[in-house]
Amino acid sequence: MSRPFEGSYLGDGSKITDDTQLECGICWWVYDPALGDEDRQIAPGTAFRLLPDTWSCPNCAADKSKFMVIGSAGPQANDTVQNAANAYRRAALAMKGMPIYNPTLAVEAVGFRSIEGREAGIMLTPWFMNLTVLPSAEDQKVWVKGGSVRLAFPSGAYDFMVSELPDFGLVATCPLFSQMADFTDHEAAQLAALSAANALFEAEEPEPAPTVSRRQLLGG
Numbered sequence: 001m002s003r004p005f006e007g008s009y010l011g012d013g014s015k016i017t018d019d020t021q022l023e024c025g026i027c028w029w030v031y032d033p034a035l036g037d038e039d040r041q042i043a044p045g046t047a048f049r050l051l052p053d054t055w056s057c058p059n060c061a062a063d064k065s066k067f068m069v070i071g072s073a074g075p076q077a078n079d080t081v082q083n084a085a086n087a088y089r090r091a092a093l094a095m096k097g098m099p100i101y102n103p104t105l106a107v108e109a110v111g112f113r114s115i116e117g118r119e120a121g122i123m124l125t126p127w128f129m130n131l132t133v134l135p136s137a138e139d140q141k142v143w144v145k146g147g148s149v150r151l152a153f154p155s156g157a158y159d160f161m162v163s164e165l166p167d168f169g170l171v172a173t174c175p176l177f178s179q180m181a182d183f184t185d186h187e188a189a190q191l192a193a194l195s196a197a198n199a200l201f202e203a204e205e206p207e208p209a210p211t212v213s214r215r216q217l218l219g220g
Contacts, residue, residue, distance in 0.1 A: 016047075016048060016049060016069055017047075018033060018047035018049075019033055019047070020033070020047075020048060021033070021069075021070050022048050022067040022068060022069055022070065023067065023068050024057045024059065024060060024066060024067055024068075025062070025066045025067065025068050026060050026062040026066055027057065027059045027060040027062065027103070027104055027106075027185075027186070028106045028185070028186030029057050029058065029059035029060065029103075029106050030070070030106045030107065030108075031051075032086060032089055033045065033046060033047050033048060034086060035086065035090060035093075037051075037055075037058055038093050039093075039096075040055060040058060048064075048067070051064065059103050059104075060103075080119050080134050081109045081112045081119050081121070081134065082109070083168060084109065084123070084132070084134055084165065084168050084171065085107055085108065085109040085123070086167075087165050087166060087167045087168040088107045088123060088125050089107045090166070090167060091125075091165075091166065092107055092125060092126060092127075095126065095127055100127045100179065100180070100181075101127050102126045102127070102180040102181055102183060103126060104126075104183070104184065104185050105125070105126040105183060105185075105186050105189050106124075106126070106186055107123075107124065107126070108124045108186075108190065109121060109122075109123055109124075110122040110123075110124055110190060110193035110194055110197055111193065111194055111197020111198065111200075112197075113197075113201060115153065115201075116136070117138065117139075118134060118135060118136050118139065118151075119133070119134040120132070120133045120134070120153070120200065121197050121200075122176070122193040122194075122196050122197045122200075123173070124189055124190065124193045125180075127180060128175065128177060128178055129175075129177040129180065129189065129192070129193055130173040130174060130175055130176060131158065131173065131174040131175075131176060131196070131200065132171055132172070132173050133151060133160060133171070133173075134171060135169075135170050135171070140169070140170060143162045143170050143172070144162060145162055145164045145170065146161075146162065146163070147161075147162045148161055148162065149162060149172055151172065153200050154201050154202060154203040155199060155201065155202050155203065158174050159174065160172035160173060160174045176192075176193075176196055177192075
């Protein structure tokens with residue numbers, strides 16, 4: 001399955017806006033201008049086109065020309081899902097180099113949909129993959145950090161732990177994978193996440209009706 005890239009950078013800054021996020025075509029690491037690149041002392045707010053020519057992917061050292069456009073943050077600046085994904089990207093900066101961190105993966109919100117005022121889907125990161133629910137305005141009044149909630153979906157009801165994501169707020173999560181080392185690349189993890197997201201919103205199959213013979217119907 002190919003990711004829906006909008007196009008390549010290829011050194012042409014006129015193709016992209018200053019808030020455009022780009023993804024390494026080799027290892028899927030995402031450059032988010034809102035975050036910059038702390039490892040290379042690139043300040044938050046630095047557009048991709050303003051990165052020095054010597055800059056390369058901090059994960060695999062791929063050249064800038066290998067980066068692909070995955071969208072502009074402009075139209076989604078206030079989008080709850082994108083804000084949560086960005087918070088996890090900031091958290092990833094502190095996780096790099098840890099044993100549980102798979103550097104071939106990137107942070108991505110997969111398959112999120114709105115349901116009963118909430119946003120629900122799969123949050124994929126280099127160190128976990130979780131069912132993730134972002135609360136509605138009403139949820140924020142009653143959810144408690146460290147508590148649990150049972151939430152219903154077309155596929156069934158699931159128990160979620162409520163935690164507080166720095167720079168975002170409350171989130172509810174249900175673990176799918178707590179170890180990501182078995183995924184050899186981002187596309188494999190993305191396929192697993194997309195499959196889980198689709199399954200979350202698929203209705204449970206009804207129990208088949210028992211077969212009743214004509215004799216049973218007639219009371220024989």
